[in-house]
Amino acid sequence: MGKLAITGGKPVRRKPFPAWPVYSNQEARALTQVLRSRNWGGYPFPNTHASAFAAKFAKAHGAGYGIALANGTVAIEVALRAIGVKPGDEVIVPAYTWEGTVGPVLLQNAVPVFLDVDPDTYCLDARLIERAITPKTRAILPVHLAMNFADLDEILRIARSRNIAVIEDCAHAHGGQWRGKGAGASGDFGCFSFQSSKLVTSGEGGAVITSNLELYERAQSYVNCGRASVTDEFRHRLIGFNYRITEFQAAILEAQLERLPKQAKTRRTNMGYFEKHLRGAPGLAFLKRDERTTRIAAYQYVFKYLRDHFGGIHRAAFLGALEMEGVPCDGLFYEPVYRSTLFPVDPADFPALSWNRTAPLNLKTLCHCPVSERAAYEEAVWLPHHIFLGSRNDTDDIADAVFKVCANINELRNLKHPAIDRKSMSRAERPRVEKRQW
Numbered sequence: 258m259g260k261l262a263i264t265g266g267k268p269v270r271r272k273p274f275p276a277w278p279v280y281s282n283q284e285a286r287a288l289t290q291v292l293r294s295r296n297w298g299g300y301p302f303p304n305t306h307a308s309a310f311a312a313k314f315a316k317a318h319g320a321g322y323g324i325a326l327a328n329g330t331v332a333i334e335v336a337l338r339a340i341g342v343k344p345g346d347e348v349i350v351p352a353y354t355w356e357g358t359v360g361p362v363l364l365q366n367a368v369p370v371f372l373d374v375d376p377d378t379y380c381l382d383a384r385l386i387e388r389a390i391t392p393k394t395r396a397i398l399p400v401h402l403a404m405n406f407a408d409l410d411e412i413l414r415i416a417r418s419r420n421i422a423v424i425e426d427c428a429h430a431h432g433g434q435w436r437g438k439g440a441g442a443s444g445d446f447g448c449f450s451f452q453s454s455k456l457v458t459s460g461e462g463g464a465v466i467t468s469n470l471e472l473y474e475r476a477q478s479y480v481n482c483g484r485a486s487v488t489d490e491f492r493h494r495l496i497g498f499n500y501r502i503t504e505f506q507a508a509i510l511e512a513q514l515e516r517l518p519k520q521a522k523t524r525r526t527n528m529g530y531f532e533k534h535l536r537g538a539p540g541l542a543f544l545k546r547d548e549r550t551t552r553i554a555a556y557q558y559v560f561k562y563l564r565d566h567f568g569g570i571h572r573a574a575f576l577g578a579l580e581m582e583g584v585p586c587d588g589l590f591y592e593p594v595y596r597s598t599l600f601p602v603d604p605a606d607f608p609a610l611s612w613n614r615t616a617p618l619n620l621k622t623l624c625h626c627p628v629s630e631r632a633a634y635e636e637a638v639w640l641p642h643h644i645f646l647g648s649r650n651d652t653d654d655i656a657d658a659v660f661k662v663c664a665n666i667n668e669l670r671n672l673k674h675p676a677i678d679r680k681s682m683s684r685a686e687r688p689r690v691e692k693r694q695w
């Protein structure tokens with residue numbers, strides 16, 4: 258029997274961490290009010306709670322207008338559509354992100370151009386953008402993740418001088434600020450997800466924010482089956498779909514948004530404490546904090562496991578052991594989208610991949626993004642935000658578990674265990690074994 262829980266020792270922690278999502282009577286009252294009103298859907302659009310929430314959400318991020326809608330994937334589709342991405346246009350995306358950042362680009366029959374991420378932030382590496390721009394580049398789609406922002410100064414400089422749109426994927430960045438400006442308010446659009454794991458959630462849901470009335474009107478029409486927007490100053494007419502959010506979701510979101518600042522502060526304090534504790538630990542490395550990120554949005558705490566320091570023991574073993582110590586964690590949270598089994602792109606379905614070419618673009622083999630690949634398959638450790646919503650003692654447990662696994666890493670050599678198998682599974686495979694709702 259070893260010291261580690263995975264080899265039969267006593268785990269650092271048996272108690273669960275604070276549960277997510279958080280709710281109170283406030284959500285219960287809001288849901289009952291909607292129920293009794295019999296006004297449940299998204300139509301008339303935007304409906305009462307959806308409209309109130311979207312306005313508050315946009316204001317909280319420093320944008321002029323907001324639309325609450327069905328989910329974060331659709332939010333990106335709406336933004337692409339509103340800025341006028343056309344078949345054959347190119348959209349620059351980071352390779353290291355959720356597939357939902359990229360799918361909507363293909364859905365427009367546009368071409369995603371994968372770029373690598375910055376090893377210091379895991380966000381789109383702005384130094385690679387200029388080389389990737391072609392006359393067809395229509396938009397840059399940075400994703401703000403791992404408590405960081407993509408370098409918006411550089412991205413906006415490049416985009417503005419070439420009349421290229423910027424759509425910020427803020428699925429991890431609710432309440433975050435870059436140079437004092439809210440996530441999503443610097444680009445032409447900010448796109449948010451309210452899926453169950455997110456910092457503001459209604460189970461499913463999403464939003465776009467913008468300060469451009471014309472884009473807002475186009476987005477509104479697209480979300481509401483092509484109907485005229487509420488203001489209709491620009492009189493755009495386009496084919497739209499039903500991407501409306503329900504009043505139940507919007508009512509929950511109003512309550513969740515009120516709770517965000519206090520939760521965000523607790524998470525930041527605990528994550529800061531955790532990082533201070535761990536910094537300098539041999540074999541672990543940390544992403545850089547950029548002072549232009551004036552308010553951190555802490556969706557997940559991400560650090561690096563340096564396998565070579567641990568005698569080549571694979572990250573999955575480290576993570577399996579950490580989880581058995583009582584700390585939820587992930588490694589294959591994202592893969593470079595082009596390598597993911599959730600991205601089985603077939604050029605027959607997306608004709609633009611073949612236009613003006615002798616052979617269709619093979620998005621699965623076209624790029625090699627070494628930083629994204631290293632993050633995905635070797636080094637990134639993702640800790641979910643809700644485990645940092647507790648006390649300092651809870652945070653000490655997380656750090657103690659990390660130290661304990663590092664100190665006893667040799668127990669993991671050649672070890673076979675179901676917890677390690679689970680940590681080797683891609684997001685595509687997990688529904689077979691995962692009970693967690695998010």
Ligand SMILES: Cc1ncc(COP(=O)(O)O)c(C=O)c1O
Pocket residue numbers: 328329330331354355357358400426428429449450451452461462463
């Ligand atoms: C970076 C990123 N972009 C987009 C999305 C899509 O959001 P949704 O799941 O609400 O469709 C997510 C959600 O997981 C995400 O993490």
